[in-house]
Amino acid sequence: MIRRPVSPSQSQGNNGAVPPTVLVVDDDPSLREALSSLFRSVGTRVELFGSAPELLNSRLPDGPSCLVLDIRLPEVSGLEFQTQLAKAGIHLPIIFMTGHGDIPMSVRAMKAGAVDFLTKPFRDQDILDAVAGALERDRQRRERERALSELQSLLRTLTPREREVMAFVATGLMNKQIAGEMQLSEITVKIHRGRLMKKMGARTLADLVKMAGALGIDAPGK
Amino acid sequence: MRHRLSRPASGNSRLVAPLAILLAAAIFVVDTIDPFSGAVAVLYVVVVLLAGTAFRRRGILLCSIACIALTFSSFWLVHGEEASGGALSRCLMSIAAIAITTLLVLRNQSTSTDLSEKAQLLDLTHDAIFVRSMGGIITYWNRGAEATYGWSAEHAMGKSTHQLLQTVFPARLNEINRQLLSSDRWEGELVHTKRDGAVVVVSSRWSLKKDADGKPLAVLETNTDISQRRRAETEVLKARAELAHVTRLTTLGELMASIAHEVNQPLAGIVMNGEACLRWIDRDEPDLDEVRSAVKRSIADAQRASDIVHRIRALSKKGDIQMALVDVNELVNEALVLVRHELDANRITLKLDLASRPLPAFGDRIQLQQVLINLLINGIQAMASSNSDFREILVTTSIDESSQANVRIQDSGPGIDPDSARQLFNAFFTTKTDGIGMGLSICRSIVESHGGDVWIVPNPGGGAIFQFSLPRVEKDAGS
Numbered sequence: 001m002i003r004r005p006v007s008p009s010q011s012q013g014n015n016g017a018v019p020p021t022v023l024v025v026d027d028d029p030s031l032r033e034a035l036s037s038l039f040r041s042v043g044t045r046v047e048l049f050g051s052a053p054e055l056l057n058s059r060l061p062d063g064p065s066c067l068v069l070d071i072r073l074p075e076v077s078g079l080e081f082q083t084q085l086a087k088a089g090i091h092l093p094i095i096f097m098t099g100h101g102d103i104p105m106s107v108r109a110m111k112a113g114a115v116d117f118l119t120k121p122f123r124d125q126d127i128l129d130a131v132a133g134a135l136e137r138d139r140q141r142r143e144r145e146r147a148l149s150e151l152q153s154l155l156r157t158l159t160p161r162e163r164e165v166m167a168f169v170a171t172g173l174m175n176k177q178i179a180g181e182m183q184l185s186e187i188t189v190k191i192h193r194g195r196l197m198k199k200m201g202a203r204t205l206a207d208l209v210k211m212a213g214a215l216g217i218d219a220p221g222k
Numbered sequence: 223m224r225h226r227l228s229r230p231a232s233g234n235s236r237l238v239a240p241l242a243i244l245l246a247a248a249i250f251v252v253d254t255i256d257p258f259s260g261a262v263a264v265l266y267v268v269v270v271l272l273a274g275t276a277f278r279r280r281g282i283l284l285c286s287i288a289c290i291a292l293t294f295s296s297f298w299l300v301h302g303e304e305a306s307g308g309a310l311s312r313c314l315m316s317i318a319a320i321a322i323t324t325l326l327v328l329r330n331q332s333t334s335t336d337l338s339e340k341a342q343l344l345d346l347t348h349d350a351i352f353v354r355s356m357g358g359i360i361t362y363w364n365r366g367a368e369a370t371y372g373w374s375a376e377h378a379m380g381k382s383t384h385q386l387l388q389t390v391f392p393a394r395l396n397e398i399n400r401q402l403l404s405s406d407r408w409e410g411e412l413v414h415t416k417r418d419g420a421v422v423v424v425s426s427r428w429s430l431k432k433d434a435d436g437k438p439l440a441v442l443e444t445n446t447d448i449s450q451r452r453r454a455e456t457e458v459l460k461a462r463a464e465l466a467h468v469t470r471l472t473t474l475g476e477l478m479a480s481i482a483h484e485v486n487q488p489l490a491g492i493v494m495n496g497e498a499c500l501r502w503i504d505r506d507e508p509d510l511d512e513v514r515s516a517v518k519r520s521i522a523d524a525q526r527a528s529d530i531v532h533r534i535r536a537l538s539k540k541g542d543i544q545m546a547l548v549d550v551n552e553l554v555n556e557a558l559v560l561v562r563h564e565l566d567a568n569r570i571t572l573k574l575d576l577a578s579r580p581l582p583a584f585g586d587r588i589q590l591q592q593v594l595i596n597l598l599i600n601g602i603q604a605m606a607s608s609n610s611d612f613r614e615i616l617v618t619t620s621i622d623e624s625s626q627a628n629v630r631i632q633d634s635g636p637g638i639d640p641d642s643a644r645q646l647f648n649a650f651f652t653t654k655t656d657g658i659g660m661g662l663s664i665c666r667s668i669v670e671s672h673g674g675d676v677w678i679v680p681n682p683g684g685g686a687i688f689q690f691s692l693p694r695v696e697k698d699a700g701s
Contacts, residue, residue: 021629028487030523034494037516041509072566099483122492124497167534 016064018063020135021045025055025081026070026097035068036174038124044131052081056088064142066093066134068127071105071117079105082112097125151211154200162196163217165189169205170212242269242285246292247325250429253296263293263316267323274327282331306440340545350424350445353431356438358382370424370447371419384445388415403438406430412445459543462667467540469664470592474538476599480563484530491523531561536558536588542588547695550581550619550627557594558617568606570613577619583627583692585672590692593668593676596661597631597688604635606684625694626674634685643678665690682698 020070022039024046026032032048039046049055052073057130067085071078089173096109096117106117115137116130168178175193179186246269253262266289273285297313344351354360360383365376368534371387378386384395391398392411395676402408408428415421424445431440474481499516533556542606552630554576565572582588598615605613618630638646647666669676676690 003646028491030491030519030526031494033497034521035492036514037498037512037519038494038501039513041498041505072563075564099486124494125502146456148318200616 004146018061019045020064020066021061022068022131022135023047023049023055023060023065023092025049025052025073025078027051027073028070036125037126039131042128052076052078056084058083060090060092064135064139066095066115066131066138068095068097068131069096070074071096071109079108079112083108086112094136095130095134097122102168116190145159146157148214151200151215155215156198157199162192162199165192166196166200166212167217169193170209170217172209184211238272242272242276245269245272246289250292250296253293254299261312261316263296263313266290266293266316266320270320270323270327274331279328279331279597282327286320289320293317293320296397299624326646329694337605343527346445350447351442352383353380353440353442355440356385358384360386361440367445369416370416370422371447377493389413390443402428402430402441406432408418411448414445421449422447423452442445459671462671463543464540466589466592466664466668468598469661470537470588473592473599473661474534474597477560477564479567480560481530481534483563484559485527488523488530492520492527495520495523495597533559537591539588541588543589545584545586548583548585548587548590549691550583550629551676552580553590553594554617554619554629557598561598564599564602565615568602568613570602570605570615573616575616575618581619581621581627582695584695585692589668590672593665593690594629594631596665597690599633600661601633601635601686604633608636610634619692622633622691626689626691627694628689630687630689632681632685632687634681635684637680637684638686643680646678 022044023033024035024039026035027050027052032050036046036048045061045190047061049058049060053076069078073081076084078096078100081188085092085094092113094109096106096114098106100117109117112200115134118127118130155163164182165178168181173181175186175189178184182189197203197208200208200211202211234301235351240694245510246266247491249262249265249269261483263331267287270282273282277285293313293316297309301309345365347364348366348369351362352360352366352367353362361379362380367378368374373386383389392410398408406429408426411425413421414424418475426446427444429442429444430438430441484521495516499513499520502512522683537560554574557573558574598617599616599620605615612634614634616630616632618632620628622628647662651655656675666676669692672692674690674692676688679687679689681687
């Protein structure tokens with residue numbers, strides 16, 4: 001009978017990473033407790049906050065996490081909080097809880113990147129599903145970020161020459177054309193190219209082009 | 223004092239005049255043919271006294287002159303020019319007696335005319351005036367009393383006032399009498415029953431009449447019928463309560479979104495707790511502690527929803543004014559429940575600075591809540607229309623220098639220009655495009671009917687401060 005959200009605890013557990021956590025921000029203590037009970041009943045970690053500043057002042061968990069936020073919060077409203085988080089570079093998926101008649105607010109929230117919004121009172125399965133989706137999304141984002149930062153550290157191992165060659169390769173130029181552009185011999189270009197492929201861990205040209213795209217490398221001089 | 227002081231009986235004069243003439247003629251005859259030459263003429267005094275009962279001043283004087291003339295002519299006819307000294311002196315004595323009697327009669331008559339005129343004045347007034355002995359027996363009863371109560375003077379005289387009028391006293395009778403005896407007067411409102419059974423409310427003034435030794439003799443009671451005024455006042459009160467009720471409903475209408483939110487919140491809690499509860503039960507090993515606390519939270523939420531519904535019902539109900547001892551701090555918190563959501567929706571920060579001790583006041587809970595809600599909404603709306611980012615409402619309660627409960631609601635809105643401030647509490651005055659200008663005027667009428675005051679001062683930091691105070695509660699003053 002127990003329906004669990006995609007059990008990320010297990011998949012993460014395999015990697016030895018921190019289990020996913022739901023962060024609940026609601027000024028109504030009773031509702032906060034109810035949400036906590038619901039998440040705990042399906043084995044998901046929860047942290048509770050009474051207000052937006054309270055959350056900002058505490059250490060956020062390292063593992064995948066998502067925010068469950070009342071759109072109407074005292075002091076800092078849910079929408080303002082969303083903006084503040086974005087400015088602070090915190091990209092947690094947000095699930096908004098709204099009351100009736102909060103449609104304009106919900107629209108704004110969605111446009112600002114909220115993943116979901118639920119009108120109170122909602123079915124438990126709805127919020128569990130929404131949370132599972134959000135956590136998965138955050139996990140993927142973290143995965144992407146980790147991969148990107150790996151690529152960036154690899155990129156730092158290249159010499160300026162090699163980086164330049166990589167940029168030309170990524171735009172699809174032949175070795176001869178690159179040699180012409182850089183006023184080098186074709187053989188020198190070939191050596192640089194072999195070395196940088198190795199350093200970046202790219203097995204094929206397609207791999208390298210994808211990496212250059214992820215790293216945002218453009219052809220020099222453009 | 224007598225029931226009616228006897229007036230000069232003009233009705234008797236027809237009978238008295240021939241009698242006097244007859245008597246005068248008889249005396250004249252006896253005096254003229256007097257064989258004893260005694261002082262028969264002295265008997266003219268009786269004629270003058272008789273005239274005194276029937277005639278006014280002129281008649282008495284004429285009668286007296288006629289008597290003197292008759293005495294003198296008898297003397298002339300009997301003695302002629304050779305009157306003896308004794309006869310002359312008898313004649314003069316008679317004339318002197320007549321003159322003195324006349325004087326006395328005239329004086330007596332003017333006194334009694336005075337008195338009767340005064341008594342007539344008492345009959346002219348519409349007030350019910352009566353005199354009762356210290357034992358409560360009516361000894362005087364004016365026309366006003368006849369008109370007011372329907373009992374004639376004949377019927378009322380000799381009866382006991384409080385029995386006849388079934389008096390309802392505003393305080394214990396002993397207490398009233400004590401005050402009457404110590405200060406010689408008493409004033410208050412009494413309820414009397416008329417002859418036809420109808421009830422009249424009278425404003426009553428009692429004064430004590432004492433004899434030379436200071437011993438209380440009687441009570442003069444003057445009663446003015448104020449039933450009409452009382453009825454009108456009751457009508458006004460009723461109309462005012464109805465108006466307050468209607469504006470209360472309007473206010474509740476404006477708060478609809480807030481109210482829906484406040485009720486929805488605990489309902490969402492109940493649903494969520496219930497669902498969590500089922501999940502804890504359905505686990506392979508049901509966790510009863512979690513189940514228990516979820517159920518407890520559900521119950522608390524249901525209680526909360528019910529409280530809010532109850533409060534709104536109370537506000538929307540059209541009930542009689544119920545004056546009771548209330549805590550102003552508690553009223554502030556209750557009113558805030560209904561407008562809290564409105565504050566959030568307009569991103570207004572609420573600051574509270576409530577007196578640390580309960581703030582007692584005597585008033586109608588619902589109406590005072592209405593005042594608070596109106597003033598809060600007023601502040602919220604003022605700020606909602608401004609573009610400023612600083613939005614704050616500060617609610618302060620305190621006991622002021624004169625021990626009155628004082629409430630301040632300070633907003634950071636655009637403030638109120640002095641011209642508007644003067645009219646702000648008038649009915650139908652509004653600065654809003656969609657307002658009808660009833661809210662603040664109702665606030666004033668409610669606060670004033672509680673014996674308090676409401677006023678507005680500019681907020682030095684921008685915005686307005688609405689303030690009201692309620693009279694101190696005596697009972698608390700000592701503690």
